[in-house]
Amino acid sequence: MSAERPTGPPLVVLPAGPRALLVELDGRQETQAFHAEVLRRRAAGELPDVREIVPGERTVLLDGIARGAAALARELRTWPVPPPQRDAGEAVELPVLYDGPDLAHVAEAWGVAVDEVARIHAGTAFRVAFCGFAPGFGYLTGLPEHLHLPRRATPRTRVPAGAVALAGPYTGVYPRPSPGGWQLIGRMPDPGPLWDPHREPAALLGPGARVRFVEAAR
Structure with a gap:
């Protein structure tokens, strides 16, 4: 559709x-x-x-x-539903160091050079479809279908907070350390703002939010 x-x-x-x-x-x-x-x-x-x-x-x-x-x-049941306005609302910018352990694997799967993964990912307009898995974890859509990748065959027992990852049609950022089977392509230097229970709203990436990843200086 x-x-x-x-x-x-x-x-x-x-x-x-x-x-x-x-x-x-x-x-x-x-x-x-x-x-x-x-x-x-x-x-x-x-x-x-x-x-x-x-x-x-x-x-x-x-x-x-x-x-x-x-x-x-x-x-x-009778509502006609227009498509969402893709450019509505100010985008949340997240700095990322693209140095994840699965970066080379993702580059091979995409058929591009390793450096191109950062350019493609940071050049994509993302939107939070919904939240789940852990408090503050948003499921971001935006990557075209030919870049969708499966989860890892063997999940990691611990993924660090701030890890930027891919699985299926989604991109996600782990707000806290946890097990995970997504492909890790980078990390946020400071993941603290993703989830703050003393803030309203507590989740930085709520459903419907626009998100843009910015490659951080190494």
Whole structure:
């Protein structure tokens, strides 16, 4: 389905509790478009009070609906959803040293020189599709399909905080040390801002945020 045309209405809208709805979409692109439309309509006062809007890979959860959940479900099924504005909002810039242990492997898989991986990755406009795995971990989309790579056959037992990694269609930055099986291409010199429980919002990379990686000086 083209990103240049409106998507169709949601495939399925299911009750997820007395005040919650789970909307199932056809794919990642449709989910991002629907999530953006929900946020737009809520900001415009076109939705009843909804406490939380939580996107997933192919779902959007509307939780804490103050009233009229059944009526809202019927309305959602009729929504024409325009594609999200790719340049909307200021991009979060993340400095990266492209020196990850999987850099050479990624370059070989992409069919480019090692230095080209940094140029391609830093030249890509990313957007956070959804968050998961760990607090502050955003799943970023933007790389074209021919650059998608599988996870490592053997996960690492420890990936350092700030590691910039690739898996499938996603780029991610590990906000804290943890096990992980993604391809590591670089690291943030200071990963501290990714997750701060004393900040509102705590996650620097929230759903819908635009992200741009900047190659840092070595």
